[in-house]
Amino acid sequence: MAEFNKDDYLNDLPDVDDVAAGAAASAAAGSADSTTGDAAKAKQPSQAQDSSASSSSSAEGAGSAAESKTAENETPAGASEASKDADAAKSGDDTLTPLGKAKKEAADYLEALQRERAEFINYRNRTQKEQERFRQHGIIDVLTALLPALDDIDRIREHSEMDDSFKAVAAKIDKAFEKFGVEKFGEKGEEFDPTKHEAILHKPDDAAEKDTVDTVVEAGYRIGDRVIRAARVVVASPKN
Numbered sequence: 001m002a003e004f005n006k007d008d009y010l011n012d013l014p015d016v017d018d019v020a021a022g023a024a025a026s027a028a029a030g031s032a033d034s035t036t037g038d039a040a041k042a043k044q045p046s047q048a049q050d051s052s053a054s055s056s057s058s059a060e061g062a063g064s065a066a067e068s069k070t071a072e073n074e075t076p077a078g079a080s081e082a083s084k085d086a087d088a089a090k091s092g093d094d095t096l097t098p099l100g101k102a103k104k105e106a107a108d109y110l111e112a113l114q115r116e117r118a119e120f121i122n123y124r125n126r127t128q129k130e131q132e133r134f135r136q137h138g139i140i141d142v143l144t145a146l147l148p149a150l151d152d153i154d155r156i157r158e159h160s161e162m163d164d165s166f167k168a169v170a171a172k173i174d175k176a177f178e179k180f181g182v183e184k185f186g187e188k189g190e191e192f193d194p195t196k197h198e199a200i201l202h203k204p205d206d207a208a209e210k211d212t213v214d215t216v217v218e219a220g221y222r223i224g225d226r227v228i229r230a231a232r233v234v235v236a237s238p239k240n
Helices: 006-012 016-073 077-091 098-159 164-179
Strands: 182-185 197-205 212-218 220-223 226-229 231-238
Touching: 098 164, 098 220, 098 226, 164 182, 197 212
Parallel strands: 197 231
Antiparallel strands: 182 220, 212 231, 220 226
16 A cells, blocks of 8 residues: 655645636536526517417407408398399299299289280270170161161151151151161251262252252261261252
8 A cells, every 4th residue: 555645645636716716617607507598488488478479369360351251241131032032033043932932923923914904804895896896787787677668757757747656656766776876867958978978969059059968868877987878869069
């Protein structure tokens, strides 16, 4: 075993100042590392809060945009159905709602009813005109068949006296024809009208200033504006 030398041992020990400086440097380094770590730890929550706030803002913005877009696209239920029904009616599609189908069916029924009503009115008017025409034809047939007898009555009135009973019968016949709209025309002295008079003879007359009915041979008859038979007359014409 080697002998212990006190002087060599003391010389090998480090200097007290060097040890103190190293300790101070080590302490300063540890303090700096601790400060840096604390700052990093403090910074990490702040960054997390910023990131959370940013995410929350983005989420809120996206939600607001979605709500705004949804609000813009939303329409009232009635308006949506009415628009759908209108589009379906225009395109002839069978995608009408029950209410739209009911409205369309009601409109179709109304149109058909109006068309049938117009056709019925036209039919009624046409039928009334036909009935009136048939009625006039019947009256004309009866009047034409009785014309010879009516002419005889007129001649008897003009050339002889009629007893009361015969006058009563003749008056009844005249009233009966008046009831059916038959009008008798042709009087001596009236102006000659070729549309209702048939001149069987023209005779010159010094007193005549224009063609005038001088003698009624057979009276004329008409219904309304329709002449059944023109009056057959002798015309007095002015001399040239």
